[in-house]
Amino acid sequence: MENKPKLIIISASNGNNLQLSRQFLEKSNQLKISGEILDLTELTLPLYNPRIHSDKNIPDEVTLLKEKLFKTEKWIICAPEYNGSIPPILSNFIAWLSISGDDFRKLFNGQPIAIATFSGGPGIELITSLRIQLAHLGGQILGRHLSANYKKPAEEKSIEDILKRLMQMKRLNID
Numbered sequence: 001m002e003n004k005p006k007l008i009i010i011s012a013s014n015g016n017n018l019q020l021s022r023q024f025l026e027k028s029n030q031l032k033i034s035g036e037i038l039d040l041t042e043l044t045l046p047l048y049n050p051r052i053h054s055d056k057n058i059p060d061e062v063t064l065l066k067e068k069l070f071k072t073e074k075w076i077i078c079a080p081e082y083n084g085s086i087p088p089i090l091s092n093f094i095a096w097l098s099i100s101g102d103d104f105r106k107l108f109n110g111q112p113i114a115i116a117t118f119s120g121g122p123g124i125e126l127i128t129s130l131r132i133q134l135a136h137l138g139g140q141i142l143g144r145h146l147s148a149n150y151k152k153p154a155e156e157k158s159i160e161d162i163l164k165r166l167m168q169m170k171r172l173n174i175d
Contacts, residue, residue: 006167007035008072012079012090014041016118020146020154021078024116027159033167038065040089048095055099062096066107069097074112074166077134081119081126086133094133109138110172114162116146118154123147138174142166 007028011021021037028035043061046053069075079090098104115130117123127145134141146162148154 006033006072007074007076007163008069009035009037009076009078010090010093011037011039011041012077012087012093014039015080016148017078017080017116020116020118020148021076023154023156023159024076024078024163027156028163031160031163031167033163038068040093043093045092045096048092048099053099055101058100059096062100066097066100066104069107073171074114074169076114076116076162076166077130078116078118079126079130081117081121081123084125085129086126090130094137098137105138108134109174111139112142112166112169112171113139114142114145114166116148116154116162118148120149122149140169140172142169 009021009024011018018037018039018041025035025037045059045061077090079087082088097107113134115127117126119126124147127147131141142162142165144162144165146154146158
């Protein structure tokens with residue numbers, strides 16, 4: 001029987017949100033939760049354009065990552081607020097996932113997801129926008145989020161609390 005990874009931490013920047021992702025990974029390791037970071041800045045995905053791309057020419061990278069996400073029980077998304085919304089790298093990744101076959105709804109439906117941000121301000125526009133988008137796709141979004149910035153760094157107890165709450169969530173079986 002294959003062991004499913006418990007947690008994937010999706011980082012939508014190579015700066016403070018990648019560091020925040022590492023804090024979540026470190027704390028998950030301490031809590032004996034198997035996890036890994038998916039750094040979106042390491043991907044070579046083209047900008048999704050419906051005139052050019054279709055569900056017939058999905059990059060192999062998307063197919064492999066989609067399979068990994070299907071096999072992972074819980075997700076945390078760490079993203080900066082970008083012009084008052086979701087950063088383009090994350091929007092592009094979600095767009096690719098959403099056109100990559102008829103089963104994309106199953107990828108998101110009932111999926112336990114936590115949201116965290118390190119932004120210049122409170123990051124509430126990102127939190128709100130991402131919560132709306134992920135809920136629209138069917139995700140089960142943890143009620144508590146983490147918002148950090150230079151004046152208010154992420155606290156270890158908040159990271160631990162979010163991880164513990166997320167681990168208690170079960171994927172909803174929606175068919």
